[in-house]
Amino acid sequence: MEVIATIVAVALAVPLVVLTAAFAIEVIAGLRTLRAPAATLGAEGPVVIVMPANDEAAVITRTLTLLAAELPDGFRVLVVADNCTDDTATLAEQAGAAVLRRDDPSQRGKGFALAFARDHLAAQPAPCAVAIVLDADCTIDRASLTALAAAARRTPAQASYLMRPERDAAPMVQVSNFAFAIKNLVRQRGLQRLAGRVNLTGTGMAFPWPVFRDAPLATDDIVEDLALGLDLAQRGTPPRFAAGATVWSAASSAEGTLRQRTRWEGGFIATSRRHALPAIAAGLRRGDLRAIWAGISLAVPPLTLLLLLDALGLIALGVLALIGAAAWPALLLGALLLLALAALVAAWARVGRPFLSGAAAVRLPLYILWKIPLYLGLARKRPTDWLRAGR
Incomplete structure (x- = not known):
């Protein structure tokens, strides 16, 4: 009985140990900022900011007005x-932007909108040197635009995509925004250091023409950005982190945050299940440690799901230990969980x-409980619609 219980404990502990260790290492690797290029120059040619917009009348005027004040020479929207x-x-036209109208209800989603813009640009005599994708509810400053365009001269680039801090927001929203910063800033810096590439996050993306x-681009994948980044990496043009470039989005309500998390996390989990193990296997075949790490990183579930x-x-391993299993699997997982929590505390202190x-930080256990219905819902059905957070 003791041998069987130990075998079960090891089988249960191994994936959790690997994922927790990967998360902790990536967060620790991302605590230090990445050095921006010594000379930040713009792209070698015109830059087009492509802004997909689906029923964005409530925000489009403000977004374009703020963006117009930040546009460097040679940039257009x-x-x-x-x-x-x-x-x-x-x-959008009244705000001074060029506008394409697309009406095809059978093909909905950002990927189809981007493909539509790409085909329009391709028909022009001189399309652009760099295309930047910016969501209609996001803001970016001139320095970030310049840094992002410069980073995308030769390879795709991704800016930090963060929620604008709101310390008076509901605790659950604050915890969610912090988790967002861990994913899109800290872990992205760690992933760049360890794998030489990052994930695309949907906005603040830039591509050489x-x-x-x-x-x-023309896909209905609910996290088309993540899938696109994986495809580009396989083609030999992996996205890189654009140090010094940040895109901001307004924090949502608690209800809106949960809706958006349903989309992001549901799509991420589905993409991870499809691509993580093949990416790890491909890296092993090539003996490419960076590719192996990228695959392992993709397998790490969202923060709260990992902690849950x-x-x-640990509860299951404790029960197995009580019936005779070796205690070391539980001790190892517990130690790595403490390391991951310590890394999170350090990340909170840094960024x-x-x-x-x-x-709000002490509400983290409640935040995990708040999201259990989300994960139960995702277990039943993966989201497929192009959702936006409530505003």
């Missing part, structure tokens, strides 16, 4: 009013204070 039922297109022209799985795993107050 192209809005794709995609399957809109409101006056997004008219408002030849890459944008040939990219498989670790807690449940997280603006996003998460101390009072």
Whole structure:
């Protein structure tokens, strides 16, 4: 009985140990900032900011007005009013942007909107040197635009995509925004150091024109950005982190945050299940340690799900130890969980204070409980719609 219990304990502990260790190492590797290029120059040619917009009348005017004040010379904006039922297109034109209208309800999603813009640009005598993708509810400053365009001269690049800090927001929203910063800033820096590439996050993405022209954009994948980054890496043009470039989005309500998390995490988990193990296997075949790490990183579940799985795993391992299993699997997982929590505390001290107050931080266990229905729902059905957070 003791031998069987130990075998079961090891089988249960191994995946959790690997994922928890990977998370902790990546966070620790991302605590230090990445050095920006010594000379930040713009792209060698015109830059087009492609802005897919689906029923964004409530925010499009403000977004374009703020963006116009930050545009460097040689930058222009192209809005794709995609399957809109409101006056997004008219408002965008009034704000001074070039606008493409797309009406194809059978093909909904950002990927189709980007492909539509790409095909329009390809028909022009001189399309652009760099295409930057910016969501209609995001803001970016001039320095970030310049840094992002410069980073994308030869290879795809990704800016930090963060939620604007709101210390008076609901505790659950603050915890979510902090987790967002861990994913899109700290872990991205760690992934760049360890794997030589990062994940695309949907906005603040930039592509050299030849890459944008040939990219498989027309897809209804709910996390088309993540899937696109994986495809580009396989093609030999992996996205890199654009140090010094940041894109901001307004924090949502608690209800809106849960809706958006349903989309992001559901899509991420589905993409991870499809691509993580093949990516690890491909890296092993080539003996490419960086590719192996990229695959392992992709397998790491979202922060709260990882903590929930670790807690449940420790409970199960404790029960197995009581019936005779070796104690070391539980001790090893517990030690790595403590390391991961210590890394999170260090990340909060380095970058997280603006996003998460101390009072809200103690609500993390409640945040995990708050998201259990989300994970139960995802177990039943993966989200497929192009969702936006409530505003």
